[in-house]
Amino acid sequence: MEYLIGQRWVSHADAQLGLGVVVEVEPRRITLSFPAVGEERTYAIENAPLTRLRFKVGDHINTVEGVELVVTDVHEQHGLLMYTGTDHHEEQIAVSELELDAFVQLTTPQQRLLNGHFDKNSDFALRVATLEHTDRLQRSPASGLMGSRTSLLHHQLYIANEVGQRHAPRVLLADEVGLGKTIEAGMIIHQQLLTGRASRVLVLLPPSLMHQWLVEMLRRFNLHFALFDIDRLAQMDEGNPFEAEQLVLCSMEMFEANDHLQQLALDAGWDLVVVDEAHHLHWSEDEPGEDYRFVESLSQVSPGLLLLTATPEQIGQASHFARLRLLDPSRFHDLEAFKEQELEYRQMSAMADALEAGTVPEDLPADLDRSLPAGELVNQLLDRHGTGRVLFRNTRAAVEGFPQRILHRHPLPVPEEYAHAQVDLIERLHPELPYYDDSWLDFDPRVEWLVKTLKELRPEKVLVICAHATTAVALEHYLHMRAGIRSSAFYEGLSIIERDRAAAYFADETNGAQTLVCSEIGSEGRNFQFSRHLILFDLPMNPDLLEQRIGRLDRIGQQHDVEIHVPYLEGTPQETLLDWYDRGLDLFRDSCSAGTMILETFRDRLVEQLKTRTEAFDTLLVDSADFTHRTREELREGRDRLIERNSCRRDVADALINEIEGLESGDTLENYLEALCEAFGVDQEFHSEQTLILRPSEHMLTGHFPYVGDEGTTVTFSRDKALAREDMEFVTWEHPMIHEAMDMVHSTELGNAALGTIKLKGVAAGTMLLEALFTVNCVAPKSLQVERFLPLTPMRLLVDARGKELANLVPHERLNSLVEKVKKPTALAIIKQVHREVDAKMSLAKAQAEVRLKEVLTDAENLMRSELGAELARLEALREVNPSIREEELENLRYRIEECAIHIAHANLQLQALRLIITT
Numbered sequence: 001m002e003y004l005i006g007q008r009w010v011s012h013a014d015a016q017l018g019l020g021v022v023v024e025v026e027p028r029r030i031t032l033s034f035p036a037v038g039e040e041r042t043y044a045i046e047n048a049p050l051t052r053l054r055f056k057v058g059d060h061i062n063t064v065e066g067v068e069l070v071v072t073d074v075h076e077q078h079g080l081l082m083y084t085g086t087d088h089h090e091e092q093i094a095v096s097e098l099e100l101d102a103f104v105q106l107t108t109p110q111q112r113l114l115n116g117h118f119d120k121n122s123d124f125a126l127r128v129a130t131l132e133h134t135d136r137l138q139r140s141p142a143s144g145l146m147g148s149r150t151s152l153l154h155h156q157l158y159i160a161n162e163v164g165q166r167h168a169p170r171v172l173l174a175d176e177v178g179l180g181k182t183i184e185a186g187m188i189i190h191q192q193l194l195t196g197r198a199s200r201v202l203v204l205l206p207p208s209l210m211h212q213w214l215v216e217m218l219r220r221f222n223l224h225f226a227l228f229d230i231d232r233l234a235q236m237d238e239g240n241p242f243e244a245e246q247l248v249l250c251s252m253e254m255f256e257a258n259d260h261l262q263q264l265a266l267d268a269g270w271d272l273v274v275v276d277e278a279h280h281l282h283w284s285e286d287e288p289g290e291d292y293r294f295v296e297s298l299s300q301v302s303p304g305l306l307l308l309t310a311t312p313e314q315i316g317q318a319s320h321f322a323r324l325r326l327l328d329p330s331r332f333h334d335l336e337a338f339k340e341q342e343l344e345y346r347q348m349s350a351m352a353d354a355l356e357a358g359t360v361p362e363d364l365p366a367d368l369d370r371s372l373p374a375g376e377l378v379n380q381l382l383d384r385h386g387t388g389r390v391l392f393r394n395t396r397a398a399v400e401g402f403p404q405r406i407l408h409r410h411p412l413p414v415p416e417e418y419a420h421a422q423v424d425l426i427e428r429l430h431p432e433l434p435y436y437d438d439s440w441l442d443f444d445p446r447v448e449w450l451v452k453t454l455k456e457l458r459p460e461k462v463l464v465i466c467a468h469a470t471t472a473v474a475l476e477h478y479l480h481m482r483a484g485i486r487s488s489a490f491y492e493g494l495s496i497i498e499r500d501r502a503a504a505y506f507a508d509e510t511n512g513a514q515t516l517v518c519s520e521i522g523s524e525g526r527n528f529q530f531s532r533h534l535i536l537f538d539l540p541m542n543p544d545l546l547e548q549r550i551g552r553l554d555r556i557g558q559q560h561d562v563e564i565h566v567p568y569l570e571g572t573p574q575e576t577l578l579d580w581y582d583r584g585l586d587l588f589r590d591s592c593s594a595g596t597m598i599l600e601t602f603r604d605r606l607v608e609q610l611k612t613r614t615e616a617f618d619t620l621l622v623d624s625a626d627f628t629h630r631t632r633e634e635l636r637e638g639r640d641r642l643i644e645r646n647s648c649r650r651d652v653a654d655a656l657i658n659e660i661e662g663l664e665s666g667d668t669l670e671n672y673l674e675a676l677c678e679a680f681g682v683d684q685e686f687h688s689e690q691t692l693i694l695r696p697s698e699h700m701l702t703g704h705f706p707y708v709g710d711e712g713t714t715v716t717f718s719r720d721k722a723l724a725r726e727d728m729e730f731v732t733w734e735h736p737m738i739h740e741a742m743d744m745v746h747s748t749e750l751g752n753a754a755l756g757t758i759k760l761k762g763v764a765a766g767t768m769l770l771e772a773l774f775t776v777n778c779v780a781p782k783s784l785q786v787e788r789f790l791p792l793t794p795m796r797l798l799v800d801a802r803g804k805e806l807a808n809l810v811p812h813e814r815l816n817s818l819v820e821k822v823k824k825p826t827a828l829a830i831i832k833q834v835h836r837e838v839d840a841k842m843s844l845a846k847a848q849a850e851v852r853l854k855e856v857l858t859d860a861e862n863l864m865r866s867e868l869g870a871e872l873a874r875l876e877a878l879r880e881v882n883p884s885i886r887e888e889e890l891e892n893l894r895y896r897i898e899e900c901a902i903h904i905a906h907a908n909l910q911l912q913a914l915r916l917i918i919t920t
């Protein structure tokens with residue numbers, strides 16, 4: 001037999017490899033690649049255990065593109081087989097054998113059974129359990145949400161569930177500072193990946209957060225992101241580097257003034273793009289920034305887009321709108337209309353209240369269908385006239401359980417040296433700035449105060465933030481060299497690795513620094529909640545930035561009240577600004593989502609007062625306090641209430657938490673993992689309650705078991721333990737260890753044919769029972785995501801000699817406990833005798849399964865039509881008011897609905913496992 005590159009062969013010694021493809025032919029050796037298992041094998045041509053795979057007319061074949069064909073013609077072209085066949089649309093398609101899917105079922109369980117290839121009954125039970133668990137997980141409302149190493153927090157689970165389930169989610173995650181947006185994004189990414197809705201993800205963020213993200217994704221979600229920086233890109237020589245990885249983290253800065261790199265990122269194609277600290281995207285009506293335009297281009301090529309910012313309006317309302325438009329251009333297409341709608345939020349909120357209380361308000365907008373159920377009407381109201389379904393924002397007030405913030409004001413005298421200089425406002429707020437040397441350290445009283453305070457607070461960790469890198473560097477140097485305080489600096493001049501080292505030194509409990517002195521870049525995104533003392537060496541001119549600074553400590557995980565210390569020079573603009581934030585906005589005690597808007601309202605008056613404080617300052621304070629109070633009220637009643645409605649529904653979150661806790665309690669997973677370990681030859685040892693040590697043994701079934709290295713792995717099933725002990729793997733149904741092991745069962749023949757005997761009272765010896773397990777097999781392009789409507793749906797049948805169905809009478813678990821193994825020679829003798837009977841019973845079982853399949857497919861189609869139909873109805877309704885929604889978008893969705901229907905209609909049964917049982 002002649003081998004040619006591109007031909008498809010099967011290893012009959014190892015059918016689990018799937019369909020191989022010849023990749024290299026040498027005089028005596030041949031190499032095949034087996035894409036299904038990602039392996040290459042080289043054989044001696046003389047005795048290669050290979051069989052050429054040749055399909056016949058009438059066979060069903062699957063292509064790598066996910067198309068199923070019924071073969072109508074086969075012919076050879078230059079040694080390769082060309083198949084012609086018809087697809088689900090009755091269209092004729094020609095494919096070369098090279099395009100065949102590598103996952104082929106070469107022998108059916110029936111053939112294996114009748115040829116005497118049995119597995120152990122425990123393997124059969126494992127296969128059945130695997131299929132049932134897979135189906136249960138596919139259906140679970142918490143699917144995709146149970147695998148993260150996080151506490152189960154209502155607001156995060158709600159958002160992750162809402163967003164993660166969307167097809168191509170596009171949302172703005174705008175929870176207040178420190179409430180867990182990174183974690184929410186991680187949950188969404190995790191869920192999208194796990195459910196197959198996304199496979200390529202690009203995260204763009206400020207350089208100071210890269211490492212933190214990398215670590216959070218790994219330790220909390222087992223997501224291995226590749227970190228791209230200029231150095232790494234320089235090392236990659238050929239091709240598009242972004243195509244080499246599926247999950248990529250990189251800094252936004254890297255793309256600055258680099259059109260070529262931007263184009264490479266655009267060309268690589270993504271399912272989901274995430275932009276952290278998205279308020280940085282520069283935008284103005286006349287001239288959007290380069291970063292904004294880049295994200296805009298990405299948003300056009302990526303179906304999914306997550307923008308993260310705690311302060312969405314930091315750069316103003318128009319800029320906020322521009323970001324919303326990136327997410328949902330259909331909904332947010334007109335800034336003026338958006339502004340007008342904002343004015344009506346209070347009214348909309350009242351309408352939503354009324355709807356929930358059971359009345360349909362008279363003035364309900366005309367485009368809503370009054371006959372719909374109240375819940376649906378509320379959703380439509382929020383979507384079309386409220387804040388839209390793209391914006392999620394939880395507040396400390398709504399989440400509850402946060403510690404208090406306590407302000408300590410420390411007035412200090414103005415030194416002689418500062419009294420004269422002071423040219424512009426910036427210099428008066430930061431009088432050290434004009435000094436090119438460090439001489440100011442000797443007379444600025446804030447420095448002496450800082451040293452004294454740090455010594456008093458010792459050994460408490462203290463975070464110090466100031467606006468400028470030069471100030472931070474000088475201060476840290478002073479503390480370190482002249483005051484003997486263990487400290488570290490964190491500023492933009494350091495490389496990413498140096499910054500992370502500095503942060504890690506600060507975080508180290510035993511030998512770490514007492515204090516970290518940060519420039520403004522340390523005020524964003526970083527996690528410093530292990531400390532409770534914050535010193536603001538100066539104050540920023542933006543309330544949102546102040547909120548960001550406080551948010552480093554006041555975030556999830558903070559165990560104490562947050563002590564905020566502000567040293568200031570008396571009688572200078574520093575005091576005026578502090579007074580305005582403190583007494584005007586009450587910002588130290590309570591966060592406020594309208595900080596920028598309040599600043600804009602009073603900016604001129606404030607700047608006047610900062611320049612020269614007069615009696616009018618008291619009026620400014622009163623006016624600011626009054627305005628802030630009213631704005632807070634207004635937001636609470638209007639916009640924030642609408643957003644809150646969108647951002648967390650306690651009952652839904654409760655149900656999710658119950659579901660996850662239910663799946664974690666009990667020992668189902670533990671027992672399943674034990675069964676996996678037994679089947680694959682992994683040793684287990686008790687470590688402590690709910691915790692095991694797994695080690696590879698000498699009789700492993702395959703060379704490797706996921707996540708079990710040579711040294712062994714400690715795994716815990718307890719969420720609490722996993723949160724405290726990062727050295728242990730937190731094993732859930734969604735941990736990659738379980739996931740990959742389940743795949744190993746699915747994709748091989750393990751346990752798909754078995755034989756056993758049982759004693760059943762009242763049943764004559766020698767009676768034959770056939771236990772068959774079918775699943776629904778739907779071949780469809782991945783992009784349609786048909787499995788969300790049509791999960792695996794295992795169907796178990798147990799037929800006796802007369803074809804009677806006994807599955808309910810004798811459950812699978814009962815059979816497992818009764819069944820006994822049969823010696824191989826006896827089994828082979830039995831098989832010989834029952835050959836024909838097995839065939840006959842199989843036909844009966846299959847016929848019964850076909851009946852059930854019909855119902856399953858009808859339900860799946862109905863579900864699909866109702867879910868996708870609702871999406872279509874929304875777009876159609878929005879199109880009425882928004883001409884920018886293109887007809888193609890609607891057409892596209894209609895096409896998707898019909899495509900799904902066709903593939904559902906063509907789904908068939910797959911026999912997954914077969915067991916022959918003889919009574920004795």
Ligand SMILES: Nc1ncnc2c1ncn2[C@@H]1O[C@H](COP(=O)(O)OP(=O)(O)OP(=O)(O)O)[C@@H](O)[C@H]1O
Pocket residue numbers: 149150151152153156175176177178179180181182183184309310524525526527551552555556557
């Ligand atoms: N569910 C959770 N379980 C355990 N820790 C959590 C959870 N959610 C958040 N955290 C921790 O709380 C801190 C804040 O979370 P995160 O960084 O996601 O907040 P953020 O909203 O992105 O903050 P910022 O606004 O500062 O960017 C982090 O240390 C994170 O690890």
